Amino acid sequence: MLDSIVALGDDEIETRAIVPDDSTVxxxxxxxxxxxxxxxxxxxxxxxxGTMVMAAHSYERLPLxxxxxxxxxxxxxxxxxxxxxxxxxxxxxxxxxxxKGELLVEGKRVANAQLTYTLIKWPxxxxxxxxxxxxxxxxxxx
Amino acid sequence: xxxxxxxxxxxxxxTCDIEKDTIKADSHVxxxxxxDSLDFLDVVFAVDKAFGIKIPHEKWTEEINEGxxxxxxxxxxxxxxxxxxxxxxxxxx
Numbered sequence: 001m002l003d004s005i006v007a008l009g010d011d012e013i014e015t016r017a018i019v020p021d022d023s024t025v026x027x028x029x030x031x032x033x034x035x036x037x038x039x040x041x042x043x044x045x046x047x048x049x050g051t052m053v054m055a056a057h058s059y060e061r062l063p064l065x066x067x068x069x070x071x072x073x074x075x076x077x078x079x080x081x082x083x084x085x086x087x088x089x090x091x092x093x094x095x096x097x098x099x100k101g102e103l104l105v106e107g108k109r110v111a112n113a114q115l116t117y118t119l120i121k122w123p124x125x126x127x128x129x130x131x132x133x134x135x136x137x138x139x140x141x142x
Numbered sequence: 143x144x145x146x147x148x149x150x151x152x153x154x155x156x157t158c159d160i161e162k163d164t165i166k167a168d169s170h171v172x173x174x175x176x177x178d179s180l181d182f183l184d185v186v187f188a189v190d191k192a193f194g195i196k197i198p199h200e201k202w203t204e205e206i207n208e209g210x211x212x213x214x215x216x217x218x219x220x221x222x223x224x225x226x227x228x229x230x231x232x233x234x235x
Contacts, residue, residue, distance in 0.1 A: 030232055066180055066183065067180065067183070067184070091187060091190060091191065091199070092197040093186060093187060093190055093199065094186075094196055094197060094198045095199045095200030095202065095203065096183050096186070096187070096199065112159045116183065116184075116187070118183065119200075138204060
């Protein structure tokens with residue numbers, strides 16, 4: 001979902017995502033009135049905060065989303081919209097992490113949620129290598 | 143311990159929607175209260191915040207899975223409260 005990582009710190013992150021103009025998603029959601037599905041807004045927050053959680057753990061653990069709380073989808077998001085994602089690490093627990101995520105469009109908050117991740121050992125070294133390289137590319141794209 | 147028990151049982155009651163009266167010191171968090179791993183994560187988060195500690199949840203899970211500790215060591219509520227008291231004392235030391 002993410003197009004670039006604008007800033008990545010120990011406990012916060014800012015990302016950028018542009019909703020595609022054309023996608024099969026919009027064929028059914030909705031015909032003649034394309035809107036970004038709410039679950040994909042949550043996924044955008046999850047990827048934003050998940051990237052931050054990964055970096056906060058020095059890329060030694062893979063964060064898996066296991067909980068979404070207090071999610072609010074405040075405004076419709078249409079194709080071609082540029083979204084700013086922000087994440088803040090709420091708590092780095094043992095084997096888990098909790099973050100607050102939000103999405104903004106033109107400075108106005110359109111979605112927010114509290115996200116919980118369980119942290120697992122990388123199931124394959126190739127996956128870790130891929131994720132680290134991909135995050136590097138996203139940072140370079142900003 | 144009684145104060146810790148009050149706080150933890152309150153957290154479990156609120157987080158897992160369990161009547162507080164049914165939560166006893168000898169309750170097993172999983173077997174008696176039916177709390178699953180995801181709900182327990184919410185409990186750990188709330189306990190971490192309430193006591194300002196970091197429950198070594200990952201280490202405990204490894205110890206149980208590798209047979210170096212029994213689930214009762216951590217999941218019987220009185221034992222869990224003792225562990226929490228120890229972590230609070232360690233932090234204060």
